[in-house]
Structures are given as C-alpha cells and as structure tokens.
Amino acid sequence: MTAVTFDAGRITPAARPAGAITAATTVAARSVRRFVRTPQLLVISTITGAMFLLIFRYVFGGAIETGPVQYVTFMVPGYIVTSVLFTGSNASSSVAQDLEEGFTDRLRSLPVSRTAVLAGRVVAESALLALGLTATLAIGFAVGFRPQGTGVEAIAAFGLVLTFGFAFMWLFVSVGLVAGNVQAAQGMSLLIFPLSFVSSAMVPVESMPGWLQPIAENQPITVMTNAVRSLALGDPALAGLSGTTAHYVTLSLVWAAGLVAVFAPLAVARFRKV
Amino acid sequence: MSTPIVEAKGLTRSFGKVQALSGLDLAAESGQVVAVLGPNGAGKTTFVRSVATLVRPDGGELRVAGIDALRRPEQVRRVIGLAGQYAAVEPAMTGRENVVMVARLYGQTRRQARANAAVVLDQLGLTEAADRPVSTYSGGMRRRLDLGASLVGAPRLLLLDEPTTGLDPRSRNELWDAIRSMVRAGTDVLLTTQYLDEADQLAQRVVIVDKGRVIADGTPGELKSRAGRDVVEIRVHRPEDLTVVAESVGRIGVEAPRVDAGTHRVTIPVAGGRAVIAEAIRALDALAVEVDDIGLRRPTLDEVFLTLTGSPIDAGEPESTDPSTESTTEPGEHFAQAA
Numbered sequence: 348m349t350a351v352t353f354d355a356g357r358i359t360p361a362a363r364p365a366g367a368i369t370a371a372t373t374v375a376a377r378s379v380r381r382f383v384r385t386p387q388l389l390v391i392s393t394i395t396g397a398m399f400l401l402i403f404r405y406v407f408g409g410a411i412e413t414g415p416v417q418y419v420t421f422m423v424p425g426y427i428v429t430s431v432l433f434t435g436s437n438a439s440s441s442v443a444q445d446l447e448e449g450f451t452d453r454l455r456s457l458p459v460s461r462t463a464v465l466a467g468r469v470v471a472e473s474a475l476l477a478l479g480l481t482a483t484l485a486i487g488f489a490v491g492f493r494p495q496g497t498g499v500e501a502i503a504a505f506g507l508v509l510t511f512g513f514a515f516m517w518l519f520v521s522v523g524l525v526a527g528n529v530q531a532a533q534g535m536s537l538l539i540f541p542l543s544f545v546s547s548a549m550v551p552v553e554s555m556p557g558w559l560q561p562i563a564e565n566q567p568i569t570v571m572t573n574a575v576r577s578l579a580l581g582d583p584a585l586a587g588l589s590g591t592t593a594h595y596v597t598l599s600l601v602w603a604a605g606l607v608a609v610f611a612p613l614a615v616a617r618f619r620k621v
Numbered sequence: 622m623s624t625p626i627v628e629a630k631g632l633t634r635s636f637g638k639v640q641a642l643s644g645l646d647l648a649a650e651s652g653q654v655v656a657v658l659g660p661n662g663a664g665k666t667t668f669v670r671s672v673a674t675l676v677r678p679d680g681g682e683l684r685v686a687g688i689d690a691l692r693r694p695e696q697v698r699r700v701i702g703l704a705g706q707y708a709a710v711e712p713a714m715t716g717r718e719n720v721v722m723v724a725r726l727y728g729q730t731r732r733q734a735r736a737n738a739a740v741v742l743d744q745l746g747l748t749e750a751a752d753r754p755v756s757t758y759s760g761g762m763r764r765r766l767d768l769g770a771s772l773v774g775a776p777r778l779l780l781l782d783e784p785t786t787g788l789d790p791r792s793r794n795e796l797w798d799a800i801r802s803m804v805r806a807g808t809d810v811l812l813t814t815q816y817l818d819e820a821d822q823l824a825q826r827v828v829i830v831d832k833g834r835v836i837a838d839g840t841p842g843e844l845k846s847r848a849g850r851d852v853v854e855i856r857v858h859r860p861e862d863l864t865v866v867a868e869s870v871g872r873i874g875v876e877a878p879r880v881d882a883g884t885h886r887v888t889i890p891v892a893g894g895r896a897v898i899a900e901a902i903r904a905l906d907a908l909a910v911e912v913d914d915i916g917l918r919r920p921t922l923d924e925v926f927l928t929l930t931g932s933p934i935d936a937g938e939p940e941s942t943d944p945s946t947e948s949t950t951e952p953g954e955h956f957a958q959a960a
Contacts, residue, residue, distance in 0.1 A: 370726060
C-alpha cells in the first residue's frame with residue numbers, strides 16, 4: 348500500500364461557487380454517462396418496448412376493431428405515448444437509488460443551487476427518454492406504421508410526445524424523491540399499468556364497458572394519445588374522434604402544463620428540503 | 622481563542638415521535654479530529670447531517686466556522702466536505718471523472734478541476750486506478766475515492782459519518798492514515814463512529830452522545846480516567862473455569878467482576894497498581910486453573926460508556942463485534958502467559 352498523505356495546500360480552491368448552468372450541465376453529464384455506459388439499461392428497455400409492440404401488433408391487433416385505419420396505424424401513436432410512462436418511470440428508480448446510496452446527500456452538501464441540480468437531472472433524463480422514444484418509433488415503422496398526415500403534422504406529433512416526456516419526467520422525479528428507496532419507487536410505478544391500458548392508447552374507448560368509458564376518456568394518456576393520433580392520421584375522424592386536431596392538441600398541452608405546474612415545484616421543494 | 626470550527630448550543634431535532642437531538646451542546650476547536658461516539662440511534666448522524674446542512678434543527682444554535690448554519694446554509698456548504706456512510710460515487714464513471722465532477726460543482730474551472738483531481742487521486746494512492754470505472758474498485762478504494770471527492774474542494778471542515786463501517790481492517794487502517802495526514806495538513810475533521818478504537822486511534826477529542834445529548838466530552842485519556850478504575854483482565858483457557866476465577870480472584874477488586882463468556886475473560890476493577898497483579902497471580906496459582914493471559918490495563922472506552930450510561934455501547938446490535946478488544950495499543954502493563 349502506498350503511503351497516504353494529504354495536503355490541502357496543493358489544491359487551488361474555486362474563486363466563486365458554480366453557476367446554475369455549470370451545476371445543471373455537470374449533473375446532466377453524469378446521467379448521460381451512466382446511461383451510455385450501462386448498455387444493459389438501453390438493451391433491456393428497448394427489448395421490452397419492442398416485445399409489447401410486437402405482441403399488440405401481431406397477437407391482439409387482429410381482434411381489435413379500429414374502423415377505417417389499420418390497427419398498426421391506430422396503435423403506434425398510442426403506444427409511443429405509453430412508452431413515455433414505461434421508459435420514463437425508470438427515472439423514479441434511479442432518483443430513489445441516489446437517495447438511498449447517499450449520492451443525493453453529496454450533491455446537497457455542495458455549494459450549488461439545488462434547483463439547478465434537479466433541473467439538470469430532469470433535462471438529461473428527458474433527453475435520454477427522447478432517445479428511447481425514437482427507438483420505439485423506428486420499430487413502429489419497421490412493423491408497418493406510416494403516418495397519414497403531412498410531414499409537419501408528423502413532426503408536430505413527435506414534438507408533442509417529447510413535451511409529454513418532459514412534463515411526466517417531473518412526476519417521475521417527484522415519485523423517486525417521495526419514495527426514497529428503489530423498491531417503493533418501483534411499487535409506485537405499477538400505477539402506470541392502469542394509466543396506460545385504461546386509455547385510448549391500444550383500443551378504442553368505445554369498446555370498454557360503459558362505467559369505465561368516462562374514466563378512460565378523460566385521463567391524460569387518452570387526451571395525449573388523441574392529440575398525437577389526430578396528427579399522425581391527419582384527421583381525428585379516422586381515429587373515431589369527433590373534435591378537431593387543434594382541440595386535442597390544446598387539451599393535451601394544458602395537461603402537460605398542469606403536470607409541470609404541480610410536480611416541478613413539488614420535486615424542487617422535496618429536493619431542497621432539509 | 623479562535624472561532625470554534627463547530628459550535629452547537631441546545632440543538633434539538635425530532636423526526637415524528639423520535640427525538641434525535643435533545644439539547645446537544647458542543648464546541649469543537651480547530652486543528653484536531655473530533656469524534657462523536659455513540660450507539661445507533663444516539664443522534665450522532667443527525668448531528669453531522671445538521672452540520673452538513675442536510676438536516677435543519679428544530680431549535681438551538683449551530684455555527685460552522687463562525688457561519689450561522691440555520692440562516693446561511695449555502696455559505697456553510699462552501700467550507701465543508703462530506704463523506705457519508707456510503708461511498709457516494711458514480712460506479713459507471715471513472716475515479717477521475719467522479720472527482721472532477723465534484724470539483725466542478727465546488728465551482729472550480731475545468732482546468733482547476735482537472736489539476737486538483739490529479740492531486741487528490743495521487744495523494745490518496747488512486748492514480749493507477751484513476752481511469753478505470755469505479756464499478757471495478759474494491760470497497761476500500763471506493764471509500765478513499767469518496768474521501769477524495771469531498772477533499773477536492775479543499776474544505777476547512779471534513780465531515781465523516783461512520784467512515785469505516787463495513788471495511789476490512791486493512792482498508793480501515795489505510796483510511797485512518799489518510800484522515801491523520803489531512804489533519805496534519807490543516808483540515809479539521811468531525812467524524813462519527815460506533816467503534817471505540819476508531820475514536821481512540823484518530824481523535825484528540827471524543828464526544829460521547831447518548832439519547833440526543835452529550836454525556837461526556839474530553840480526550841480519550843480523560844474519558845478513560847473518568848471511568849476511574851484500572852482493571853485486571855484474566856483470560857482463562859477453559860470457559861468452565863470462569864465462575865470460579867471470578868469468585869475467588871474477584872475478591873481483590875473494588876467492584877463486582879464482569880464475566881465475558883464469549884471471549885473467556887474476567888474483568889476486575891481494581892484500586893491498587895502492580896501489587897494487585899501479584900495478588901491476582903497468587904490467587905490463580907491456588908486455584909490451579911489454566912490461564913492464557915493476564916494483565917493490568919486502563920479501562921477501554923467501552924467500559925467508560927458502560928460506566929456513564931449503565932448499558933454497553935453495542936446494546937441492540939447483535940452483529941457488532943467490538944473492535945476495541947483487538948486493540949494492541951492499549952496502555953497499561955501486560956504480563957502475557959503469566960501463570
């Protein structure tokens with residue numbers, strides 16, 4: 348063992364504390380490195396995503412009546428919206444893991460803005476989520492999905508999904524911070540199953556029992572799916588919807604704004620709390 | 622006298638019904654290692670987390686390097702470094718990347734951060750492993766890296782919460798060396814531990830905490846003399862001899878002898894010096910029992926704790942093996958293989 352000697356005199360201290368941008372990018376860089384260097388994360392989530400997509404496309408799809416459009420065209424926009432939940436909820440676990448393993452304590456004991464640290468995390472996780480959604484979309488294309496609207500509408504649809512991803516990320520980070528440990532975070536994440544499936548994402552809401560329809564019709568995943576699907580199909584009527592595209596897009600953006608308005612302050616308060 | 626590095630007055634903090642701190646007072650001078658010693662749940666971690674601005678006390682006053690930690694926590698964070706119970710490092714990054722990341726968060730420029738990280742890694746003996754992912758490090762290396770990350774901001778006060786819990790003896794010694802050398806170089810250290818020999822080995826000042834307040838405070842030597850009595854300790858070869866030894870040799874003591882069946886030891890608090898050892902040996906001779914070891918020594922911090930609180934320090938911790946019994950630097954006279 349080499350003799351250990353430590354001399355603080357050889358360290359050049361910082362002239363001033365780190366700014367918000369430096370703090371945010373430094374923390375974001377860590378999330379990105381962790382993601383890139385843990386290939387199993389990427390592989391497992393891509394495989395899981397592809398598996399469910401293929402099962403719906405080829406197994407359940409034939410039994411689901413979607414009117415004038417093919418099932419794959421109907422389902423892929425909804426599937427990508429639910430992927431926001433399935434992929435994004437991993438952030439809850441990793442935020443909880445940081446709490447459990449003392450990493451968060453280290454960050455909170457440093458002379459940087461805690462809000463900036465958290466914002467850096469959310470932006471990085473949202474960017475990684477965008478990467479995952481792109482992979483899912485590519486698989487959708489491979490199994491026959493083709494947007495039927497204009498190119499602008501298709502781009503707007505994907506932009507909308509990314510917006511939902513950013514909005515939901517604040518919720519997932521809040522869940523991780525409130526849960527405090529990985530197991531509790533994973534337990535809470537089970538709620539994404541009813542949220543995903545009791546919606547218009549995979550099946551038309553009209554096919555559900557009457558008592559369930561009002562719930563399915565008004566929850567955010569349905570609202571967001573309707574907006575993305577209207578853009579992807581070029582016409583809400585093709586998706587069996589009676590409103591205009593503008594209506595569904597506006598409604599979904601209101602939901603996204605609502606999620607940020609509620610969960611961003613909650614996450615920040617929770618992270619700053621001592 | 623200079624400003625104390627840590628000054629706490631009447632600190633209180635409760636978590637629900639649990640009163641973690643109930644009026645803790647402490648003034649720690651600069652230039653030394655202060656060890657906060659106590660069993661699990663004594664409030665020592667809550668205290669260190671308060672100093673690290675991770676817990677806000679409900680009441681009382683807390684100053685760190687003269688800064689009001691309750692009103693100006695962001696200024697306190699500029700002068701402290703924290704290494705917690707876990708190695709708070711990112712396993713997917715290299716050792717160097719971890720240290721540079723923390724340096725950047727301390728506000729250092731890229732160039733400074735890289736230079737300082739190199740210094741810290743070199744001084745902690747991690748240069749060779751610096752560019753390997755931390756996931757390949759041993760537990761001891763991770764703790765040293767964690768220590769390095771907390772030092773890269775050149776903090777005036779380093780806070781260590783149970784720094785060696787879970788480490789093997791060799792890694793523990795390495796970490797102790799690192800801590801001693803940084804104190805020599807002028808960094809103040811406040812550490813918590815439930816290991817008595819750790820406090821004994823590292824600290825110039827030991828603060829014993831129980832039920833959220835300080836119950837004793839002084840140098841390790843002072844605390845040991847507060848427990849008063851020197852003890853004669855006899856280790857018998859066969860455990861069935863323990864009772865008879867305690868009964869007949871126990872007469873030389875001034876308090877009731879203590880019997881530890883696990884380690885085959887009888888410990889007798891005594892008033893005299895060398896004379897009682899001779900007396901003990903004569904008494905053992907008459908019994909004709911086989912004795913592995915006999916000695917006269919000053920009380921351990923474990924016994925101090927027992928005297929002060931009436932309960933052993935590791936109460937309620939069945940997994941705890943008391944490292945103070947391994948200590949080879951115990952002061953006092955020792956006559957090995959006497960009988």
